[in-house]
Amino acid sequence: MAAALTAELQNRSLTERLLEVRNLRTIFPVEDGEVKAVDGISFHLDAGETLGIVGESGSGKSVTALSIMRLLQSPGRIASGEILFRGRDLTKLPLSEMEGIRGEEIAMIFQDPMTSMNPVYKVGWQVGEPLQLHRNMHRGAAHREAVKMLGRVGIPDPAQRARMYPHEFSGGMRQRAMIAMALTTGPPLLIADEPTTALDVTIQAQILELLREINKTFGTATILITHNLGVVAGMCERVLVMYAGRIVEEGSADEVFMNPRHPYTWSLLQSIPRLNADNDAELKTIAGQPPDLSNLPTGCAFHPRCPFAMEKCVRDDPELTSFGGMHRAACWMTAAGGDMDSATKGRRPS
Amino acid sequence: MAQTIESAGPGGTRPIGQGRPYYGFWRQSWRSFRANRIGMISAAILIFFMFIALIAPLISHFVTHFTATAQDLNNTFASPSHQHLLGSDELGRDTLTRLVYGARASLGIGFLTVAIALTIGVSVGLVASYFGGIVDDLLMRLVDVVLATPAIFLYILMAILFRPSPIAFPFIIASVSWAPLARLVRAEGLTLRSREFMLATQSIGAGHARLILRHLLPNSIPLVIVAASLRLGQVILIEAALDYLGLGVQPPTPTWGNMLSNAEIYFSHSVWLVVLPGIAIFLTVIATNLLGNALRDVFDPWQSKH
Numbered sequence: 001m002a003a004a005l006t007a008e009l010q011n012r013s014l015t016e017r018l019l020e021v022r023n024l025r026t027i028f029p030v031e032d033g034e035v036k037a038v039d040g041i042s043f044h045l046d047a048g049e050t051l052g053i054v055g056e057s058g059s060g061k062s063v064t065a066l067s068i069m070r071l072l073q074s075p076g077r078i079a080s081g082e083i084l085f086r087g088r089d090l091t092k093l094p095l096s097e098m099e100g101i102r103g104e105e106i107a108m109i110f111q112d113p114m115t116s117m118n119p120v121y122k123v124g125w126q127v128g129e130p131l132q133l134h135r136n137m138h139r140g141a142a143h144r145e146a147v148k149m150l151g152r153v154g155i156p157d158p159a160q161r162a163r164m165y166p167h168e169f170s171g172g173m174r175q176r177a178m179i180a181m182a183l184t185t186g187p188p189l190l191i192a193d194e195p196t197t198a199l200d201v202t203i204q205a206q207i208l209e210l211l212r213e214i215n216k217t218f219g220t221a222t223i224l225i226t227h228n229l230g231v232v233a234g235m236c237e238r239v240l241v242m243y244a245g246r247i248v249e250e251g252s253a254d255e256v257f258m259n260p261r262h263p264y265t266w267s268l269l270q271s272i273p274r275l276n277a278d279n280d281a282e283l284k285t286i287a288g289q290p291p292d293l294s295n296l297p298t299g300c301a302f303h304p305r306c307p308f309a310m311e312k313c314v315r316d317d318p319e320l321t322s323f324g325g326m327h328r329a330a331c332w333m334t335a336a337g338g339d340m341d342s343a344t345k346g347r348r349p350s
Numbered sequence: 351m352a353q354t355i356e357s358a359g360p361g362g363t364r365p366i367g368q369g370r371p372y373y374g375f376w377r378q379s380w381r382s383f384r385a386n387r388i389g390m391i392s393a394a395i396l397i398f399f400m401f402i403a404l405i406a407p408l409i410s411h412f413v414t415h416f417t418a419t420a421q422d423l424n425n426t427f428a429s430p431s432h433q434h435l436l437g438s439d440e441l442g443r444d445t446l447t448r449l450v451y452g453a454r455a456s457l458g459i460g461f462l463t464v465a466i467a468l469t470i471g472v473s474v475g476l477v478a479s480y481f482g483g484i485v486d487d488l489l490m491r492l493v494d495v496v497l498a499t500p501a502i503f504l505y506i507l508m509a510i511l512f513r514p515s516p517i518a519f520p521f522i523i524a525s526v527s528w529a530p531l532a533r534l535v536r537a538e539g540l541t542l543r544s545r546e547f548m549l550a551t552q553s554i555g556a557g558h559a560r561l562i563l564r565h566l567l568p569n570s571i572p573l574v575i576v577a578a579s580l581r582l583g584q585v586i587l588i589e590a591a592l593d594y595l596g597l598g599v600q601p602p603t604p605t606w607g608n609m610l611s612n613a614e615i616y617f618s619h620s621v622w623l624v625v626l627p628g629i630a631i632f633l634t635v636i637a638t639n640l641l642g643n644a645l646r647d648v649f650d651p652w653q654s655k656h
Contacts, residue, residue, distance in 0.1 A: 102552070116550040133555050133560075165375070182554075
């Protein structure tokens with residue numbers, strides 16, 4: 001069944017874009033103006049594809065996910081743009097139809113598995129809840145499906161476990177249960193918002209492996225939101241790098257990680273501790289603070305923290321320019337042919 | 351994996367890697383409640399009064415052999431005796447029978463009032479906390495208005511307007527006493543609303559009604575139970591006070607409140623006529639309050655540890 005589903009999804013991907021976000025702007029009104037949490041981003045996702053969205057806190061990656069799900073907390077709202085999912089614009093759907101899509105066609109898993117399950121219900125009931133909602137399944141039938149799904153996501157003795165409460169589960173098992181809950185309806189799109197951030201490292205690896213397997217066996221297209229570049233590199237075919245509500249660089253994982261074209265991506269990669277680095281070398285960091293989204297710097301939003309900033313960067317906002325293949329970045333310096341590695345060689349003694 | 355799961359009997363599932371059997375929330379609460387002596391005694395007192403109230407006609411028929419309103423003018427102010435186990439009043443009516451029927455009125459009105467007040471208070475509190483914004487503002491201003499109303503005058507007005515029957519009574523008291531409950535539940539709802547599981551549940555496609563009824567409500571039930579038991583004592587006191595003022599259930603139907611007010615003029619020579627309904631009210635109210643405190647300790651063990 002899984003193979004047939006995969007084949008079907010692969011065929012569809014040739015003809016159909018699963019998700020296409022066009023010029024999405026999401027704002028949060030504040031007393032003196034508005035916070036542009038997401039400021040005009042466009043991207044797409046094909047069926048069965050894995051896309052990583054990276055960026056630091058406040059870069060707009062979670063807001064992007066919540067915008068797609070239409071789960072923005074008031075007063076946040078989508079100011080403009082389109083979110084085309086299988087051809088329908090989610091931003092214009094009535095709430096009742098959106099509720100039909102949530103959990104049925106787009107599922108989401110959250111950062112903290114400790115708090116994302118309802119403490120008063122047994123795990124099996126919760127995992128089966130999407131089936132009760134979308135398939136009119138009765139409690140018993142939904143529970144049986146939930147047990148099956150718990151087994152598939154690697155929970156030992158699922159029948160026993162399904163009768164336990166969330167607080168009897170460890171963090172890793174809860175995240176597995178959340179993944180099971182997301183998958184019971186077999187949605188074509190899974191949005192994972194920092195799914196491993198709250199877990200310890202060995203469990204992180206297991207959960208990522210599980211997400212990879214799910215993507216392969218069920219053909220579930222996955223958007224993986226994280227601030228961990230290693231997670232994206234190991235898991236995603238394509239990557240978006242976000243900064244201050246914009247996409248500053250995008251491309252295949254190889255293109256972006258092997259040959260970053262935006263100083264922000266480059267700095268993020270530089271700031272990863274390396275085993276083969278000089279023992280005495282100081283760990284590089286990105287100077288300064290993420291920008292205030294209600295009061296962005298002029299020109300390129302990254303220029304106050306950018307080691308390569310030029311006069312032009314203060315004045316003008318760069319557009320995404322192509323660097324061949326799928327690779328695009330928004331930077332004046334690299335667009336003009338500048339090379340970040342050689343530019344820093346003389347300056348930084350490390 | 352080297353872990354084993356021991357299948358458990360009716361006691362529940364044994365968690366992996368631990369010897370202690372795990373019990374569900376309610377079962378665990380019950381175990382901890384059973385260990386709470388004051389709570390158990392209070393519950394026993396309340397259950398005793400409820401039982402008495404339920405079997406009042408049987409007691410009247412088989413034990414006292416009097417009805418609550420049967421007069422015996424040859425035998426007024428009788429002391430406790432074989433014939434009148436707890437004596438008789440100024441019309442020769444049997445005090446025990448009247449006390450037993452009084453329990454019906456007090457507890458019946460009390461429970462019904464609390465049920466109505468809970469229904470309104472919990473609905474308003476949950477809806478206000480769930481939707482927030484203007485809905486919350488409007489509902490909470492309504493609560494403010496109700497709380498600012500001097501309740502006793504409202505009761506007097508209602509009593510004059512409607513000459514309350516025992517059935518109308520609960521509605522009158524509940525029309526005021528839902529407001530503090532609404533506030534309490536709203537506060538709890540606001541905390542729950544911001545928990546991630548609410549967002550997660552929304553993300554699987556649950557609508558407003560389901561989120562409120564299936565997810566917010568069950569999580570606030572412990573709080574509601576505690577609030578309800580504390581409220582029950584207050585309602586019984588209010589009812590007794592209104593009866594005492596002659597605004598409540600009208601004689602000859604016996605209630606603890608009107609028995610008390612009826613007896614006060616005979617206090618100098620028939621003390622028990624005052625003392626007995628007084629003890630009944632006192633015991634019931636203190637039992638509900640202590641039960642409420644015990645339940646709070648059971649449901650929220652952190653709060654009781656000072």
